Amino acid sequence: MHGAHDQLTFDELGTPLRDTTFVVFDLETTGTKPGPDGITEIGAVKVRGGEVLGEFATLVNPGMPIPPQIVALTGITGAMVYDAPLMDEVLPAFLEFAAGAVLVAHNAPFDTGFLRAACAAHGYAWPKPAVVCTVRLARRVLSRQDTPSFRLGALAALFGSATTPNHRALQDARATVDVLHALLERLGPVGVHSLEELVDYLPEVTPAQRAKRGMAAHLPELPGVYLFRGPGDEVLYVGTTGNLRRRVRQYFTGSDSRGRIREMVGLAHRVDGIECSHALEAQVRELRLLAAHRPSYNRRSKNPRKSWWVVLTDEAFPRLSVVRLPKDGALGPFNSQAMAKLAADVLAGASGLRTCSQRISATAPSGRPCALAELGRCGAPCAGRQSVEAYSPSVFAVRDLIGGRNAKPLRSALRQLEDLAAAQHFEQAARRRDELAILVRAVAKAHRLSALAAIPELVAAAPDGKGGWEFAVIRHGRLASAGVARRGVPPMPIVDALVASAETVAPADGPLYGAPPEEAGLLLRWLTKPGVRLVRTAVPWAEPAYGAGGWQDWLERASVANELERAVG
Known part of the structure; x- marks a missing residue:
């Protein structure tokens, strides 16, 4: 018995079990794997308060042969279901019969799995009913001393069911009704009297x-x-x-x-x-x-998602370095160091930047050319073969790409992989294509995030699905205020109040003006959802004209090619 401090409120008591409508059902199928077809028979009994309200029973043409072992088990033959209705006729009738009721089955995941697959195949939304599994309930209520087996036949015999299950749907459903009622009778002494308490009771929960x-x-x-x-x-x-x-x-x-x-x-x-x-x-x-x-x-x-960035080093012959803390002109954010390193390597190769980590003097180089120099992929400034002036166009090209002023390195990388394809080095060209796609996506993401973070204040609204609006005040890539205007409420006074009370956000250094990358990304995804509208913005929200945005069509073609190669290979 509950103490006073444990007393549930009226709302928490929910629907008494005696007033709950259950549809106890069973399926016969052609196999064990749920699919859009394969159901050969449906039987169901609708009960409430111990009284049978109705029954539903029909054979179903599964649209496929019935395996011999299934025929031997159920007795349902191909001839019996030949003239039976197809599932697209049976399903709406069963859904109507079960509408608003709690579904009950012995080993419910199996039966509901077939029903969910049938709904998906025939264009019906799964109604998401409450589901009770009598196997699971029996394991909670009974011990191994009560019964050595939780099979339907064993439980029906234990509780003296008037119906003996025989692997026919309606007969098994009737037996399951008796099992359900016997199990529910044992729940009263443990304080389970409502549907909500039954659902709470099914998992193994400690009293604590x-x-x-x-x-x-x-x-x-x-x-x-x-x-x-x-x-x-x-x-x-x-x-x-x-x-x-x-x-x-x-x-x-x-x-x-x-x-x-x-x-x-x-x-x-x-x-x-x-x-x-x-x-x-x-x-x-x-x-x-x-x-x-x-x-x-x-x-x-x-495992916090710490971002990685690609930056140009500050030296006479700059190179690309992967770092944790961004600075102005950094490319990112990247979710992993490996992805940032790959993008840096592709960008270096496309722009002509050196990839070695040694520090090179502008006046007295003392190194020896490496293999990349011998292959023509590096100007060898370490050996004095390339001056600061000759090296600087590569640096400017990288800065212009990150800043959205020019996409020259991307075009250079594209020519390289086209040359590989023309020379019939198809595997190498495919690898370069996938690497270039990673770089293009990284540049496009960086431009989108930095464009949002650059805006001192932006107000946007999304429909709430009920005739009202959900508002967000965003300052330098951070959520500064949020609110709603319900249906019938004038929205602009709400907007004015939200702006007036919004958090002050001071811009910081770096490409995102100090905004956390994950928060800025979350806001960007929300802003670009269908139906979201800009209410006002302090400055125009625009991405760079000469960034990676113009490469969207190429990205889509590259993605399709990649998927085709995987399917074939």
Whole structure:
């Protein structure tokens, strides 16, 4: 019996099991792998409060031969289903019969897998009903001392079912009804009286976990960010959701089977919620909280996405270097050091920059030419064969590409791979093509992000799907304010208030003006979603005219060629 402090609210009690409509069903199929076809029979019984409300039964033409072993098991032959309706006729009738009910099946993942595949194949949206698996429920309710087997036949015999299952759909569904009712009768003494409590009970949850469900009681049913805190008030885990109360309660139902999350819930002493205007604000706040707290149970905290950048070194004969901290004129961000190094090598090869790491004097070079110089791929400034003046056009070409003023290195790299293809060095040309595509994407991404980060203030709006608008005030690539104007509310006064209260963002050095790359990327993806509109901007938002944007068609062709090669090879 629950103590007073454990008493559920009326809303949390949910739908009593006696008032819940269940559709208990069974399928016979041609095999074990779910697919768009393969169902040979559907049988279902609709029940509520122990009373049978209706039955549904039909053979189905599976559109394929029935294997002999399946015929032997079920007794359903090809002749029996020859004149039976096809699945595209049966499916809408069954979905209508089961509409609004909780689906129940013995080994439910198998049966629902076939139904989901059939819906996808025949153009029906999966209705996402609540699903109860009687195998799973039996394993929670019964012990091995109660029954040595959880097969339907064994459970039907154990509970004295009036129907003996025989691998025919309706007969098995009727037996499953008896099993379901017998299992539900055993749940009353453990405090399971509603559908919601049944769904919570199915996973293996410790009493300690379930007792912590009250941690979510104070949270609103609004979008936001939640923080699990440990005994020392430390942040254990950060997450984002569209419904704070519902999402946090799920952590105490065992629906998340990850061991580290179960461990985290066991340590948690409190859950804090931060309400957000919309999903974008929640995602940005999550990024900032992860960076600030580095919670031990977030994988992204254990492996933070630190960006890498490609920069020109400051010396007489500059070269490209991969660094952590960007400066003005850097190319990036890259998610990995390896990807940044690859882009740097491609750019160096296309522009004529040296790739050696030695420091070369402008007045007294003392090195010896390397193999690249002998191959004509380096001017050998180390040996005095190339002056600073002769070397500088390569440096200017790289700076102009990164700055969006000229794409000469990209055109040079394209000519190189075309020469390889003309010489029938197809494998080498394909490799160069894929490497050039990486560089082009990196330059295009850098231009898009830096163009956004350069804007002192930009206000954008996205439709909320209900006739209203979600607003974001973005300053130098950072979210400075967020809000909503619901349907019927004049939007411009909301915009003015958001701008007036927005965070002050001072630009810093670097190509992104100090904006965190991951946050700037998140904002860029939101801004370029269909339906998002610019409300106002302090300066025009435009990408460089001579950057990588004009290479989009080439990128698409290169991507198609790559996929074809993979398919053939």
